[in-house]
Amino acid sequence: GESVGLHLPTLSVQEGDNSIINCAYSNSASDYFIWYKQESGKGPQFIIDIRSNMDKRQGQRVTVLLNKTVKHLSLQIAATQPGDSAVYFCAEIRGGADGLTFGKGTHLIIQP
Amino acid sequence: EPEVTQTPSHQVTQMGQEVILRCVPISNHLYFYWYRQILGQKVEFLVSFYNNEISEKSEIFDDQFSVERPDGSNFTLKIRSTKLEDSAMYFCASSQEVNTEAFFGQGTRLTVV
Numbered sequence: 001g002e003s004v005g006l007h008l009p010t011l012s013v014q015e016g017d018n019s020i021i022n023c024a025y026s027n028s029a030s031d032y033f034i035w036y037k038q039e040s041g042k043g044p045q046f047i048i049d050i051r052s053n054m055d056k057r058q059g060q061r062v063t064v065l066l067n068k069t070v071k072h073l074s075l076q077i078a079a080t081q082p083g084d085s086a087v088y089f090c091a092e093i094r095g096g097a098d099g100l101t102f103g104k105g106t107h108l109i110i111q112p
Numbered sequence: 113e114p115e116v117t118q119t120p121s122h123q124v125t126q127m128g129q130e131v132i133l134r135c136v137p138i139s140n141h142l143y144f145y146w147y148r149q150i151l152g153q154k155v156e157f158l159v160s161f162y163n164n165e166i167s168e169k170s171e172i173f174d175d176q177f178s179v180e181r182p183d184g185s186n187f188t189l190k191i192r193s194t195k196l197e198d199s200a201m202y203f204c205a206s207s208q209e210v211n212t213e214a215f216f217g218q219g220t221r222l223t224v225v
Contacts, residue, residue, distance in 0.1 A: 032211050043203050043216035044155060098168040098210050099145060099157030
């Protein structure tokens, strides 16, 4: 069935390096995408969002890229810090729906 | 910064018992949601609520589940007869509008024994 999924379950990067977390989606009717960060024992925390009429959006140290042609979403984190260690989920809202459909999550590990 | 609050943080219940999970959404938000996350798995949508009625529900949200907004601030999820497989983290979320960022609470860990 159609779903949002992630390419890598775990990503390990050196502190200070840039991180790129990838996400594939299969529903071309999805028009809104969000990246969430989840630390252990906590709820998902909003990072950044993007709508389907855009291909790039920047926040503080984060950039989301959307490639609708290949149905691919990525989250770039610049100069990763120890506090960036968490599980990152992409989520989509399929056209006309209310609820978010989450991907499986990528665990980002920051090496000192 | 306004936040979504959930109580209790952890609930242990016996199989077959009823539980009520409570949430206080952000005060100026109009859309409310419940999600669940089974340990080690992804977050799954259960239900959305707007204008005092269910707006959308997933196939997980069967007849044993119900939601209510009993007053102007609380939003509850009731599970009528809990099963072992209901054990999960339950997250409440709220948003100002549909298709905008949803803010999540810290979750209630439900353990059914």
